[in-house]
Amino acid sequence: MHFKLHRKLIGLCAGLLISTGLQAQMVELDRVAAIVDNDVVMQSQVEERMDTIRQQLSERGTELPPEEVLRTQVIDRLVLESIQLQMGERAGIRIDDASLNQTMQQLAERNGVTLEQFRAALDRDGINYNQAREQVRREMIINRVRQRRVAERIQVSDQEVRNFLNSEVGRYQTAADYRLAMIVLPVSENASSDEARQQAEVVSDIHRELSEGADFTRLAVSRSGGEHALEGGELGWRKAAQLPPTFANAVADLEIGEITAPLRSPAGYHILKLLEKRGGDNLLVDEFNVRHILIKPSEIRSEEEAAQLIGRLYERIRAGESFATLARSFSEDPGSALNGGSLSWVTADAMVPEFREVMTSTPENQISAPFQSQFGWHILQVEGQRQVDMTDEMREQQARNLLQNRKFDEELQTWLLEIRDEAYVEIKS
Template sequence: MNVKIKLSKALRPMLLGGLLLAGASHAEVRSLDRIVAIVDNDVIMYSQLQNRLREVQQTIASRGAALPPGDVLEQQVLERLIVENLQLQIGERSGIRIADEELAQAMISIAQRNNLTLEQFRAALQRDGLSFEDAREQVRREMIISRVRQRRVAERIQVTDQEINNFLASDLGQMQLSEEFRLANILIPLPDGATPQAVQAAAQQATELYRQLQQGADFAQLAMTRSAGDTALEGGEIGWRKAGQLPPPFDRLVSQLSIGQVTEPVRTPSGFNLVKLLDKRGGSSLVRDEVQVRHILLKPSEIRSAEETQRLAERLYQRLQNGEDFATLAKSFSEDPGSALNGGSLGWVDPNSLVAEFREVMSQTASNELSRPFQSPFGWHVLQVEGRRATDSSEAYRRQQAENALRNRKFDLELQAWLRQIRDEAYVETKI
């Protein structure tokens, strides 16, 4: 496995225990449990709903916000479980699996984002009433959902060179490199082919919410109780976006907001939206430090223990010290399929794209020098730094940023439409 981090975007930075998904399917059925929803070929159990409710309540309490009415919160949580369940069923039918190694790295990354070691993370989950094993399965499900979305939504999105050129030539293209916004959203939904009466009712509801917000109502609280958006239970927060990543007219409107302000209701294909600017920050540098590095990776297995793997890494290190060719040994011994055939070479890499253990050893190794054997979540490594450089990748970076922005803009719209479609087409029977 390549040492570059490739985590799902669905794994958001989390308060401990707060945003981990509760079991959306295949949860243990306890005694006196009962079905609360039939979802196509699966069911949602009362215990699943209660577990998720407790976690959502913990998340809301950790933010110091008031809880929505119990029936409103229960309906929001159940609806989210239904949509998650549908995506998990699609993932199962599509054969999507998360390897144990990849899942282990995801758990380490979540712990690091909370400034914890894995053991500290395990203890913190325990204090919050969550087992580490349950948390692993929750993360596995979120990763599956992310991959389902990539296959069903992201892969259908096409961005042409002409679109990139037009974007870079636009005012928004210039702004995309300079400012980024942290946003929250409230969505008042409209079905496809909504009647004029339904449109008017939704518009009145959105206008009333806007009036309440102008009078000081809490945006997160209203999002949790009134929004139909995918992030309603996180107070509507959708994370950081550049203006160019937002669908019109939000790309223009958000740029005109001050922190804390909310847009007036805006009609989109999904319904009426109110967007709040939570924070903003400047653009990032186009000059990047890169390292040319190669490595040999050895992984413990059923036929080779961790201790035997470490001893083999030490022997290979001695052979390299004695002058044997790095590329030849990498092709013979390395268990990183992404680099072994290239003599262990990872090419020129951004250190920030590597796992922490690899990045730290690499930073302490001089050019043209070998590292001593060291351990990462993937196994035991020996690396050699072949060179360092500062790369001004302005043009390539600008084009990549533009493509990403256009993809994200299209993805947000496509995702909401796709989620609505699979929900509308599914057989769902609730029993609350």
């Protein structure tokens, strides 16, 4: 009896040892890759993101950078994401499931497929839909953090608008759009002259390699320190007026496929490549006469409570109450609330993407369902639509919006450097 019990104990201990060994192996596989303030980046996150990047680069036919270079780029990206997500959590920014579902639906529609087809396409590519959905949630939070923290640092004066409209770039703002890619060698404001000189030498070497035929996308992935490095440096379409003057002037002289000489900005050194160019000589634009009600989440009102309040206001309007009266009483947009929520005549380009999409798809004299942007929850009413020539007032509005976008892009890079410098970051791998 004693012998049998002893054998059972040995078997139990062996089972515990095996279990402990497996657990140790799992911990080893999912160890901490970086400590970021009150958060950690896990090795599994790094590997998952690296797999995604490898697949994206492979689909583009781009040569993969060395493993350690790719790992460093991915960890840096995840560290910055973690910092911004923690800022979002402290600010009470939440993305509810309804908003996330709506965004996933919009992503599917932009790709010309149904949500079910979108999920099936992700599955075929080996991408878990729920993981993709959570990544979209993270990106939405990060976008709202940036809008709140970076936009508040930006001011555009009337004089800047006038100077811009009188400038060569301002006069030709509708002449062309550019699809650009960029390699960035960041230089912090606190960098020493030696550090700046070293980065200048590196960017000169990269420019020489590109001039000798090196692949821009490959070098952007492996050498660029910009936010779009892992996308091959691609920035997408930009109007000339959205670019800093130095960049706009340099790009204007390029043929498709050519690169600029190294350019200096407050954020560092840059090399731009012109991928495509398209004209924009149609001066007729669509304007919308819009009212809206904005309800913002805050320290005393959660995202869910804001959604519930906008929902109640929507039902009251549908029941016959005056949109303008409710806007004066409830809207938290100080620029329009006193005018019954009226934004007067605006263009689609002047509005944030979520607002623009709902505004352009809402029939005249109709009320939209509640929707969310980085500013909070909205209801809008389209009271009219017209097509007009580019008036002086319209030019000023577009100029202000373009200047804000330009300053946002510049300020974003500076802000990202600042929050990275201020955060406690310990890289473990």
